[in-house]
Amino acid sequence: xSAIAADTPRARDPGAARAAFVDRDxxxxxxxxxxxxxEDCVLLPGAARALRALQSAGYLLVVVTNQSxxxxxxxxxxxxxxxxxxxxxxxxxxxxxxxxxxxxPHLPDAAxxxxxxxxxxxxxxxxxxxxxxxxxGIDPRASVLIGDxxxxxxxxxxxxxxxxxxxxxxxxxxxxxxxxxxxxxxDLDACVRELLAGDAAGxx
Numbered sequence: 001x002s003a004i005a006a007d008t009p010r011a012r013d014p015g016a017a018r019a020a021f022v023d024r025d026x027x028x029x030x031x032x033x034x035x036x037x038x039e040d041c042v043l044l045p046g047a048a049r050a051l052r053a054l055q056s057a058g059y060l061l062v063v064v065t066n067q068s069x070x071x072x073x074x075x076x077x078x079x080x081x082x083x084x085x086x087x088x089x090x091x092x093x094x095x096x097x098x099x100x101x102x103x104x105p106h107l108p109d110a111a112x113x114x115x116x117x118x119x120x121x122x123x124x125x126x127x128x129x130x131x132x133x134x135x136x137g138i139d140p141r142a143s144v145l146i147g148d149x150x151x152x153x154x155x156x157x158x159x160x161x162x163x164x165x166x167x168x169x170x171x172x173x174x175x176x177x178x179x180x181x182x183x184x185x186x187d188l189d190a191c192v193r194e195l196l197a198g199d200a201a202g203x204x
Contacts, residue, residue, distance in 0.1 A: 017139040019060035021129055023147035026169050027188055034069035036079040041086045044169055046189030048094035053192050063101040064128040071110035102128040124154030146191055150177045167191050
């Protein structure tokens with residue numbers, strides 16, 4: 001098995017070449033640890049506004065998320081897809097349409113044998129990003145990754161993403177992790193404001 005696209009990406013502008021690869025839990029929604037219930041799908045303050053701004057600036061929006069709860073037997077892929085549909089609906093209500101969502105359900109020591117795999121898609125490996133880069137015609141050097149863990153940064157670096165950023169979203173970030181990032185911000189909204197201000201000024 002390999003990284004799986006949760007659903008069909010929307011039609012895109014053939015000229016669009018840059019993407020924002022965004023982690024899900026702790027960046028877009030509250031990190032509630034193996035979230036799959038409808039009540040756990042809670043957008044973080046300002047997250048929808050930030051994604052809308054990225055979309056308006058011409059970035060493709062690609063969510064990349066490790067979902068080892070499936071491999072651990074804590075919830076099923078059907079549960080994951082239902083949760084993803086709810087997330088899409090919440091974002092659509094805010095004017096945000098994601099281009100693609102990719103998830104990795106694997107673990108090398110998975111409790112569920114079907115997902116027991118040392119894969120190339122579980123972050124820090126870059127497989128999910130590389131598949132989206134190929135599928136959507138993305139220029140990774142012109143793109144950005146936004147996550148909340150060093151594993152997100154490692155996946156972005158390995159995929160050749162030009163700018164890899166960390167957000168705290170109320171959680172501590174170690175000095176070692178912060179040193180690996182091109183920037184550290186309080187949340188997705190603050191991160192995107194700074195990123196787009198830099199784009200406008202021709203910094204990147």
